[in-house]
Amino acid sequence: MSGIPSLADFVSADDHSRGPDDAALIVVEYGDYQCPYCDAARFVVEELLNNFSESLRFVIRNFPLADVHPHAKKAAVVAEAVGLQGKFWEMHDVLYENQWELDDDALLRYATFVGADVDQMMADLGSGPLRRVESDFESALRSGANATPTFFVNGVRYDGSLQYEPLADYLQEVLDQ
Numbered sequence: 419m420s421g422i423p424s425l426a427d428f429v430s431a432d433d434h435s436r437g438p439d440d441a442a443l444i445v446v447e448y449g450d451y452q453c454p455y456c457d458a459a460r461f462v463v464e465e466l467l468n469n470f471s472e473s474l475r476f477v478i479r480n481f482p483l484a485d486v487h488p489h490a491k492k493a494a495v496v497a498e499a500v501g502l503q504g505k506f507w508e509m510h511d512v513l514y515e516n517q518w519e520l521d522d523d524a525l526l527r528y529a530t531f532v533g534a535d536v537d538q539m540m541a542d543l544g545s546g547p548l549r550r551v552e553s554d555f556e557s558a559l560r561s562g563a564n565a566t567p568t569f570f571v572n573g574v575r576y577d578g579s580l581q582y583e584p585l586a587d588y589l590q591e592v593l594d595q
Contacts, residue, residue: 422574422575423561423562423563423574423575424561424562424570424573424574424575425446425561425570425573425574425575426557426560426561427557427560427561429444429446429475429477433446433477433478433479434477434478434479434501434506434507434510435475435476435477435478436467436475436476436507437467437471437474437475437476438472438475439475441472441473441474441475442473442593443470443473443474443475443571443572443589443592443593444474444475444477444571444572444573445463445466445474445475445476445477445569445570445571445576445589446477446478446479446569446570447459447463447476447477447478447479447567447568447569448479448480448481448554448557448558448561448563448566448567448568448569449478449479449480449481449566449567450480450481450482450483450487450490450494450566450567451482451487451489451490451493451494451497451513451514451517451520452482452486452487452488452489452490452493452517452520453483453487453490453517453566453567454517455566455567455580456514456566456567457514457517458580459567459569459580460511460514462580462581462582462585463476465582465586466582466585466586466589469586470586470589470593473589473593474589478510479554479557479558480494480497480498480550480551480554480555480558481554481555481558481563481566481568482494482551482555483566489520489521490520491551492520492522492525493513493520493525494551494554495543495547495548495551496509496513496525496528496529496539496543496547497509497510497513497547498546498547498548498550498551499529499534499539499540499542499543499547500529500532500534500539501547502538502539502542502546502547503534503535503538503539505532505533505534508532508533509528509529509532509534512528512531512532513528516528561575562575563575567580569585571588571589571592572592576588
């Protein structure tokens with residue numbers, strides 16, 4: 419598989435994931451909260467999780483493309499800060515549902531909406547969450563990600579269609595190997 423980019427950093431217990439830890443398929447997405455293609459991909463991922471429920475672990479990592487999406491990095495940092503309170507996936511979904519309004523006031527409203535302690539979130543913003551977003555971003559670059567979303571299946575970059583059927587067929591092929 420020489421020449422095909424591979425995942426630079428192994429999936430760990432620290433990653434945000436859905437699905438069984440021991441799944442035969444590990445799909446890692448590097449995403450951006452302002453990217454409309456990432457928003458569309460999350461519906462495909464939900465369907466994959468439903469249909470490959472015992473076989474698929476989905477991991478999301480931050481790859482905010484700030485040059486194109488000026489609010490993406492701040493949204494990612496807020497999602498990570500809210501994640502420290504156990505509400506990462508709730509915030510993740512709300513950010514995508516509202517990706518066209520991610521200014522500071524909106525981010526505070528969304529954190530409140532998902533039930534986060536906003537004072538604690540604000541206190542946490544500059545420490546671990548910011549480092550995590552920066553670490554994910556560097557991991558994406560080392561892994562050869564050059565756009566959002568970028569998917570890796572069992573450590574190998576997937577460059578095919580992000581429509582459900584082609585991706586599901588590919589996952590089934592990987593399972594059958």
